[in-house]
Amino acid sequence: MAAAARASDKDPHIPVLLDAILENCAPISGAWLDGTFGAGGYARGLLRAGAAEVIGVDRDPMVFEMAGAWAGEFGDRLRLEEGTFSDLDTLAGAPLDGVVLDLGVSSMQLDQAERGFSFMADGPLDMRMSGAGLSAADLVAEADEALLADILYHYGEERAARAIARAIVKARQDAPIATTGALVRIVEAVLPRPKPGQSHPATRSFQALRIAVNDEFGQLTAGLEAAERALKPGGWLAVVSFHSLEDRVVKRFFQARSGKMGGVSRYAPEAVQDAPRFEARNKAIPPSDDEVARNPRARSAKLRVGRRTEAKAGAVDRRKLGLPKEIKL
Secondary structure, rough: OOHOOOEEEEEOEEEEEEHHHHHHHOOOOEEEOOOOOOHHHHHHHHHOOOOOOOEEOOOOOHHHHHOOOOHHHHHHEEEEEEHHHHHHHHOOOOOOEEEEEEOOOHHHHHHHHHOOOOOOOEEEHHHHHHOOOHHHHHHHOOHHHHHHHHHHHHHHHOOHHHHHHHHHHHHOOOOOOEEEEHHHHHHHHHOOOOOOOOOOOHHHHHHHHHHHHOOOOHHHHHHHHHHHHHHEEEEEEEEEEOOOHHHHHHHHHHHHHHOOOOOOOOOOOOOOOOOOEEOOOOOOOOHHHHHHHHHHHOOOOOOEEEEEEOOOOOOOOOOOOOOOOOOOO
């Protein structure tokens, strides 16, 4: 069934680790929610694999316009809802058999230069997934040097955060930093030329600004909590992440919610353990060599999967999730 559900050459987007999700959550049935709908790759895969219904949720209104070309194939089995996955339990409206979350920016958004997510093509410095609120251009224009350095360091793990922030503040005194190309040139002037095989110098800076603009860690934590509330006993939560900061949060969420969180001192009083809310896999699932060959963007992806127990949902202690420093914009 997984092979039959694999994206075809006619699909506009190759969903990362789709086959692994279908294999590890088999058999696919009942009602599922694709919390980061994008180009609909996971939704199509789940429907083809046997899901009775898929609810596609996304905060980017453009994705639903694009889905009009193919959504009719599935009739009322596919329901589309504009919103964030932090509200997925409310948007679902009924208990779910599965939830899929594909974190970060989609390849479709990266390929649209006018959205300002990519350092590979010049376009407006935007990065807003919903098209509303503070843009990346607003952020680099208004934030002081210390705030910019915090964003670059904590959300991008950029070692040269202070130097890049200083260069941004200096450059904006001469002219607004309104395009992705302008920001790339600033970062490139600070960092050494990359060696063969190394990532582009602007990779971490663009990641950090995108995370800040879209409150991605706030959304991620709230989305994991919402999935716990939404899932039936026996329901699956599958989360695909693309960088170490995201994966750390997802890993620790599953550890905490499955009673596997370590690090307790043997000299401390024994903590009262809540009933496990998930049965979780211990290890992340990477893409296969074949998948990376087909889709190089899958190279850094990791899948983590957990199955909901009958324990009542509850609030998560966010101090245990390894979240980066909270930065107020």
